[in-house]
Amino acid sequence: xxxxxxxxxxxxxxxxxxxxxxxxxxxxxxxxxxxxxxxxxxxxxxxxxxxxxxxxxxxxxxxxxxxxxxxxxxxxxxxxxxxxxxxxxxxxxxxxxxxxxxxxxxxxxxxxxxxxxxxxxxxxxxxxxxxxxxxxxxxxxxxxxxxxxxxxxxxxxxxxxxxxxxxxxxxxxxxxxxxxxxxxxxxxxxxxxxxxxxxxxxxxxxxxxxxxxxxxxxxxxxxxxxxxxxxxxxxxxxxxxxxxxxxx
Ligand code: IPE
Ligand code: IPE
Ligand code: MG
Numbered sequence: 125x126x127x128x129x130x131x132x133x134x135x136x137x138x139x140x141x142x143x144x145x146x147x148x149x150x151x152x153x154x155x156x157x158x159x160x161x162x163x164x165x166x167x168x169x170x171x172x173x174x175x176x177x178x179x180x181x182x183x184x185x186x187x188x189x190x191x192x193x194x195x196x197x198x199x200x201x202x203x204x205x206x207x208x209x210x211x212x213x214x215x216x217x218x219x220x221x222x223x224x225x226x227x228x229x230x231x232x233x234x235x236x237x238x239x240x241x242x243x244x245x246x247x248x249x250x251x252x253x254x255x256x257x258x259x260x261x262x263x264x265x266x267x268x269x270x271x272x273x274x275x276x277x278x279x280x281x282x283x284x285x286x287x288x289x290x291x292x293x294x295x296x297x298x299x300x301x302x303x304x305x306x307x308x309x310x311x312x313x314x315x316x317x318x319x320x321x322x323x324x325x326x327x328x329x330x331x332x333x334x335x336x337x338x339x340x341x342x343x344x345x346x347x348x349x350x351x352x353x354x355x356x357x358x359x360x361x362x363x364x365x366x367x368x369x370x371x372x
Contacts, residue, residue, distance in 0.1 A: 128176070128345060128348050128349070128352070129352060130176065130177060132348075132351070132352035133176055133177070133178060133348055133351075133352075134178065134304070134305035134306035134328075134348070134351055135178065135179045135180070135302055135305055136178070136179055136180040136181075136182065136301070136302045136303065136304045136305050136306075137173060137178055137180070137181050137182070137304065137305070137306050137308065138181075138182040138183075138184070138304035138306070138307045138308070138319070138320055138323075138324070138327065139169070139181070139182070139183050139184065139307075139308045139309070139310070140184045140307070140308070140309040140310070140313075140316070140317060140319055141162060141165070141166070141183055141184060141185065141310060141336040141339075142309060142310050142311040142313055142317075142335070142336060143158075143310050143311025143312070143334075143335030143336050143337070144158030144159045144161070144162040144335065144336050144337055145158050145159075146158070146311060146335055147161070147311075147335035147336070147337040147338060148161075148337070150335075155197065156197065156200045158335070158336075158337055159200065159201060159204055160204065161337035162336045162337050163204060163208045164337075165336055165337055165338075165339055165340075166183060166208070166212075167212060167215055168340065168341065169181070169339070169344055170215075170216075170219070170221060170253070170255050171215065171219055172341055172344060173253055174219040174220065174221050174252050174253040175219070178253055179253070179254065179302065180253065180254040180255075180256060180301060180302060180304075181253060181254070181255050181256070182226070182256040182257075182258060182304060182320070183255070183256070183257055183258065184258045184261065184317075184319050185205070185257045185258055185259055186201060186205070186227075186258070186259050186260055186261070187258075187260075187261060187262060187317060187318060187319070188227070188228065188260055188261060188262030188265055188318065189262065189317075189318065191231070191260070202232065202233050202235075202236045203236075205232075205236045205239075205240075205259070206235050206236045206239045209223075209236070209239040209240055209242070209243045210239055212243075213243060213246060213247075216243070216246075216247050216250070216255070217246070217247065217250070219252060219253070220250045220251060220252030220253070221247060221250055221252055221253045221254075221255050222247045222248060222249075222250040222251070222252070222253070222254050222255065223240075223243045223244050223247045223255050223256075223257070224244060224254055224255070224256045224257075224299060225240055225244065225256065225257045225258070225259050226256055226257075226258050226259070226261055226266070226297075226298035226299050227258050227259040227260040227261030227262075227266075227298065228260045228261075228262075228265060228269075229259060229260065231260040232259060232260060240257075240259070254301070256299060258319065258320075261298075261319070262318045263316075263318045263319055263320055263321030263322065264318060264321060266297055266298055266321075266322070267293075267297075267321065267322055269296075269298070270293050270296035270297055271293075273296045274288055274292065274293070274296060293322070294322070297322060297323070303323045303324070303325065303326070303327065304320060304323055304324055304327045305327060305328065305351070306327060306328050306330060306347065306348075306351045307319075307320070307324050307327040307328070307329050307330070308330045308331075308332070308347050309329070309330075309331045309332075310331075310332055310334055310335055310336045310339050311333070311334070311335045311336065312331060312332070312333040313331070314331055326356065326358055328350075328351055328354045328356065330347045330350050330351065332346070332347065
């Protein structure tokens with residue numbers, strides 16, 4: 125396996141897990157087999173991120189827009205989520221992983237929501253990786269929800285409009301915390317599909333053609349290596365500009 129400098133790993137990795145259906149179709153299987161295999165990939169990647177000491181792994185598991193899919197596929201995904209949450213508890217505990225979630229969680233069917241709450245409670249004391257599942261998640265909806273929370277505070281007289289700043293918005297997102305350093309998308313699509321719109325402002329983006337069910341440790345390490353080679357500038361300059369360009 126690649127030698128990875130722990131100092132150059134992202135603190136927070138976010139992944140758009142795409143291509144389950146395409147992977148399955150290519151194997152001559154039904155789309156849902158791709159989702160099943162994708163769940164196995166989640167275990168593999170979570171365990172590796174926990175072992176490498178990442179602070180957070182945020183996985184786009186189901187978008188606010190995915191409710192547009194055929195009923196049968198949604199039903200399959202929600203049942204798979206429930207099974208996954210039950211099945212993965214021992215692995216989460218073994219690896220000191222804390223499970224959390226972002227999104228409009230009240231949209232989830234009762235049984236999936238109940239198992240999610242149980243897993244979150246069970247793992248709440250774990251101090252290792254924060255595995256954050258984005259479920260019924262939309263980046264715009266998240267910003268709308270934060271705006272409503274702020275508007276309520278202004279209406280109640282606890283805040284003035286001018287008190288609203290980046291920090292107060294960030295604090296009202298579903299889960300305040302470090303922004304993703306690296307955003308990975310599998311299956312080749314060059315778009316963010318409404319994922320973490322606020323938080324990815326300065327994330328490094330890495331897109332691979334590998335579909336999520338075939339994304340493995342080699343692929344993950346390739347993404348880490350690409351990230352290690354990036355220069356993050358945040359709008360500033362890394363090296364001082366040549367004297368001829370400096371303003372006097
Ligand atoms: C990602 O795979 C899983 C979800 C969005 C739930 P897709 O189901 O989007 O797979 P493709 O993009 O159709 O191949
Ligand atoms: C993004 O994938 C959502 C998840 C990975 C959960 P989609 O397959 O829904 O995205 P689009 O439709 O290709 O933009
Ligand atoms: Mg897709």
